[in-house]
Amino acid sequence: MRGFCHSGVFMADDDQFDKEVYKTLYEFQLKGLESVKALHAKHEDKAAKYLTFTSIIIAAMSIFSKQYLFDVENKSFIFYLIVVLMVLVFLSLSSIARNLFHVLEVSKVGKLENNKDMVNYFTQNELTTIYYYLSIDMAGVIKTYEDRNSIKVNYLNKAFKEIKFCGLMFVLTVLLIIVDILII
Numbered sequence: 001m002r003g004f005c006h007s008g009v010f011m012a013d014d015d016q017f018d019k020e021v022y023k024t025l026y027e028f029q030l031k032g033l034e035s036v037k038a039l040h041a042k043h044e045d046k047a048a049k050y051l052t053f054t055s056i057i058i059a060a061m062s063i064f065s066k067q068y069l070f071d072v073e074n075k076s077f078i079f080y081l082i083v084v085l086m087v088l089v090f091l092s093l094s095s096i097a098r099n100l101f102h103v104l105e106v107s108k109v110g111k112l113e114n115n116k117d118m119v120n121y122f123t124q125n126e127l128t129t130i131y132y133y134l135s136i137d138m139a140g141v142i143k144t145y146e147d148r149n150s151i152k153v154n155y156l157n158k159a160f161k162e163i164k165f166c167g168l169m170f171v172l173t174v175l176l177i178i179v180d181i182l183i184i
Contacts, residue, residue: 022131029138036145043152047103092166099159110141
């Protein structure tokens with residue numbers, strides 16, 4: 001049924017209007033899905049970068065520890081303080097790695113069906129129905145990504161806080177090693 005709106009502009013029939021609304025809804029959900037998937041990947045990328053940083057600190061700490069622990073003959077108070085700091089740094093690094101591996105953990109997130117039943121669904125239904133139900137399916141997939149992203153953010157925040165603490169302990173340890181070596 002065609003008609004004119006108040007301004008005299010020609011309006012499309014109801015079916016065409018419905019089709020555009022459902023198509024717009026579908027495209028909106030599709031963009032939302034792409035957005036949460038990209039965010040999901042960014043969290044994992046950030047965790048991988050943090051893990052690289054952590055690996056560098058582990059390697060540096062191992063070298064410092066080996067050199068220091070086996071080369072120092074005079075076991076003063078500073079020596080024992082440095083050993084305690086080294087243990088704290090290694091414990092902190094373990095905590096960081098644990099949180100980052102939780103971010104990188106393979107987890108089940110939603111996906112849209114693409115099997116034979118879906119092919120039949122497409123061929124046996126109206127386009128507006130297809131847009132509508134695909135939009136609903138995408139909303140469910142988006143929700144699983146959002147839930148998983150929330151978990152990833154939580155672990156990333158924990159890792160970042162621990163990285164700050166670990167960095168401070170690492171710098172303090174290195175400075176004390178330098179002081180102890182220079183005092184000898």
